[in-house]
Amino acid sequence: MPIAPMPAISPYNRLGAAYIQGMKHLAAPVLALSLIASPLAAQDEEPPSLMEQGAKLFLEGLMKEMEPALQELESMTDEIEPMLKDFAAQMGPALTDLMGKVEDWSVYHPPEMLENGDIILRRKTPEEIQKIEEANPEIDL
Template sequence: MKRTFPLLFAAWATAAVPVSGPALAQATEPGSEEDGLSLMERGAELFFRGVIDEMQPALRELRALAEDLGPELRDFVSAMGPALRDLLEEVEDWSAYEAPEILDNGDIIIRRKPDAPPLDTTEPDPQDSIEL
């Protein structure tokens, strides 16, 4: 695929270069707009068909992987879903945190970046709270 992608891109880029001179004059004749549009459509169709043909083996592998991992992922989501939802509600800006780190004892920690803005740690005024 590494070789075919540059070739496909070059073919697409060549087709996208505007035509000048007599070819442009010929393309503006009445009735030829439909032919030009259909040629562009055909070129786009061939381009995307080639991309799809190149991607099909990878998509098949991805589908097989999804079928293999599907039950495990469902179990993970059902077990960890509520905790992850709570974590997502708690953290407002994920860019203020470093990547998760797994410690030797198995704990997972997520540290704030040193240059992250400080957290709003103001305590609510006890006089403004409602007693239940």
């Protein structure tokens, strides 16, 4: 079979040939860097033990059992959220004022509701405060 004559080299072919020659010189370093930078083949993991499988199955079953209760809780919180926002909007200023007046809540008894509906906060006597301080000494950390 006769060999076909080579076509005349145009300036575009010369640039293309030079580009390809440059790429050939870059191919080896790029290949070497890609092999170095690629993650090593991961070792095969051992299958989970029977204890791990049992724990996983237990937790999956627990999640399935809890799902209806969690959905019910979510719907209940959706109902309560507007009421809590309204409560915070109405009571927020009064609670802020009360927090500014009370420096230490530990010197007060829990709130009490009287028969007429009033809520009172009784201050502890100095003797009661002293007993609490003696029972719970401060700890230096």
